[in-house]
Amino acid sequence: MLVSCESLESQEGSSIVSRCRDRARTQDSGPRGLLLLLTLIYFFMLNIGLGESRTSSEGKDSVNTITATPCWQVEQxxxxxxxxxxxxxxxxxxxxxxxxxxxxxxxxxxxNKEEYKSCRSVLVEETLFWKFEGAVMSLSLVFAVLVILRQRALDRLASEKVRKQIESI
Structure with a gap:
């Protein structure tokens, strides 16, 4: 029989009533505590974000950023x-x-500036591509052989099972 805590509150002095009140107090503090924790985490993350934006904008002079960028990023x-x-x-x-x-x-x-720019060599990129293709092809070949061997083993087990079933008849 299920008894609700509200119906038991009319009976003062009952130990069940005190248990119901204790349970209600612990249930109410759970969501509030979680909400408080989430709020604190939110404000902490907001504070970090604002701190980073302040430090990234402080100390940068527009004249320094123009001279610091290479000419090949700014002009033809x-x-x-x-x-x-x-x-x-x-x-x-x-x-x-x-x-x-x-x-x-x-x-x-x-x-009128001469600067050096990092680049990628076509020959190096091509050799890396073909090494990757070779690795993929060899892995696919290995896995194809493994699939064939596994299929043969499963076919052998299935034929053994059928043979045993036929022998038992």
Missing amino acids: FVVAEECQKCTLFEAKTQGACIRTGFVEKINCPES
């Missing part, structure tokens, strides 16, 4: 030397060589 450019592998010395001294290990010389006619 002409490739003076094609993409080539950096030497050991260039890899240590030039920032453009660090990313890919290849660099090309750029001329910017508007600002």
Whole structure:
């Protein structure tokens, strides 16, 4: 028999009533505690976001950002030397060589600057592509052989089962 807590509240002094009140108090604090926790997390994340936006906008001068950007990002450019592998010395001294290990010389006619730009070698990209294709093809061949072997094993088990069923008749 199911008795609700509201019907028991009329009977004062009952231990069941006190249990119902205790249960109601703990149930009410759960959602409030969760809501409080979620609110605190939200304000913490909002505070971090505002702090990052303040620090990213502070200390940056518009004059510094224009001079810091390479000319090939701002204006039209002409490739003076094609993409080539950096030497050991260039890899240590030039920032453009660090990313890919290849660099090309750029001329910017508007600002009359010569700069170096990181680039990707066509030959290196092509060899990486064919290595990837070879790996994919070899893996597909291995898995095809595994599927065939598994299918043969399952067919053998099925024929053994059928043979045993026929022998038992």
